[in-house]
Amino acid sequence: MLGKFNYLPMCHLLLISALFGFVSMHSIRKDNKLLLFLMDGFRWDYFDRKELNLPGFQRMIREGSKAEYLVPDFPSLSYPNYYSIMTGLHCEDHGMVGNYMFDTKHNESFLIGINKAQYHSYWWDDGEPLWVTAEKQGKRTYFYHWPGCEVTIRGVKPTYCLKYPILGYPKLKDMQNAISEGLELFSNGSAEVVGIYVELPDKYGHKYGPSSQQLNQKLEEIDAEMGKLLDELETRHLRDEVNVMIFSDHGMTEVSPNRVINITDYIDTDDLRVVLDAGANVYIWPNPGKLDKVYNDLVAMDNPHLTVLKKEDIPDKWYYRNHYRTSPILLVAESGWYITTPLLPQYYSYFGSGPMQGTHGFDNFEIDMRGIFLATGPDVAQNVVLKGFSNIHIYQVMCYMLGINPSPNDGEWGAVHGILPEDVSSATSTVADYVTLMVVMTISALIGAML
Structure with a gap:
């Protein structure tokens, strides 16, 4: 024939x-499962504190890989970096350019925790997060308190999303419950990806400061859960099929009411269309014809702790300028300083605990803004410490572990060489x-x- x-x-x-x-x-390779932890505000050098006892994390490092630090995307805020990590894209590519944003095409604002507009797909559709990539290729994904998991992105939602609490924030017990449920999902074959959002390091860093005893205690409590997790993976015979990956969106640095930049007296509010956020960054959309006036008024402050930038002058190194949501004027405070605005004239305070003691959002190359990365599991090299790298390189590693094809992204395999036992870039x-x-x-x- x-x-x-x-x-x-x-x-x-x-x-x-x-x-x-x-x-x-x-x-052809075995597709393993993936357990993710997003540790909000976990600074890179917390592991090195002599006063801290973190045997759970140290065991993970011995049995896996760790980066010296993780470089966040600019601005070193939560939502921009939640999305940079999960899409492998810089902010100017995925469009999540702040915790608070204004969209000129839709004439709407994105205000975390405040308005329903933040759940509109158009805020998110410029990037494809891991759970969308995985679901499109037949993987079942479960996310707990993970910001954005409730949004329909490119027509897709995760298999399951436990939303962020309407009141309060996820506590240690919520983390424990999520771990327990996630391990059962892996054991009974219901899930290939489980993602758990842990806000405690960020909350305690803001409230008490990054050097506080209160934060140290909370880190040790989280560490204890990591040790239990590794034991439970072994008990359930999952160590050879579940990769565990832990990363943070940014670090934290000390601030105080004694280091405040008040721009209110230097600008005319009639010149402003929209002003958003306060603290490390402020975003300004002047009224038509007022851009140069507002810019010149701010420059005239001549404050050595404040950088005033028109959109076209934003440095290339930030990968932030080239998205239409980036504001016409950007204010960036020197690390440790706090900007107040006409809409938010007061230094932020936590009710019952006094002024905020720590924050982030500054130049992403500031040392205190660095985050963490560590991983352990069947696809991870053991006892490896890599040089620091940008968080955009993680997405491709997660896709590889799941045996799925990544969406186009900004990551490079050379930046994460050594995490995996084999050279994926050359093998591919x-x-x-x-x-x-x-x-x-x-x-x-x-x-x-x-x-």
Whole structure:
């Protein structure tokens, strides 16, 4: 029945067979499960504190890989970096350019925890988060208190999303419950991805300061849960099929009411269309024809602790300028300083506990803004410490562990070389090269057989 194809030269047949074998050997791999922890505000150097006892995290580091630090995207705020981590895109590409945003196309504001407009898909659709990528490729994803998991993004939601609490924030007990449920989902085959959002380091860092005893105590409580987690994975015989990955969105630095930049007396509110946020960053949309006036008024403050930028002058290193939601004027405080505005004229205070003691949002290359990354599991090299890298490189690693194809992203494999036991970038390249060669040689063989 094969006709002339029965007479393919033996050398061609052997070559084609060898190439098929090579590609199969290098491209087919076991798809493992993934347990994610987003530790909000967990600063890179908390692990090094002599007064802290963190055996759970230290065990994870010994049995897996750790980065010296994780560089957040600019601005070093929560929502921008939640999305940079989960999409592998810089802020100017995924469009989540602040905790508070204004969209000129829709004439709406994104105000976290305040307005329903934040759940509109258009805020999110410029990027594809991991759970969307995974769901589109047949993986079941469960997320607990994870910001954004309740939003329909590119027409997709996770299999399950436990929303962020309407009142309060997720406590230690919520984290414990999420871990327990997640492990059961892995055991009974219901989930391939479980993501757990942990806000405690951020809350305690803001409220009491990054050097406080209250924060240290909370870190030790979280650490105890990490030790229990590893034991439970072993008890359930899941250590060989579940990768655990922990990262933070940003760090934290000390602030005080003694370091405040008040812009109210230097600008005319009639010149302003929208002013959003306070603290490390302020975003300003002047009224038509007033951009230069507002800019010049702010520059005239001549405050050495304040940087005033028009959109076109935002540094390339921040990967922030090239999105339409980026404000026409951006204010950035020097690390440790706090900007107040006409709409938010008071330094932020926690009810019953006095002025805020810590915050973030500053230049993402400031040391105190650095976050954490560590991972352990069957796809992770053991006892490896990498140099610091940008958080945009994590998305591709998560996709690899799940055996799915990533959406286009800004990540580079070279930045995370060493996390995985094998060199994924060269293996992928080698497979692609051999597939191309196989196709060429197959065509050559067929043509030769028909001659």
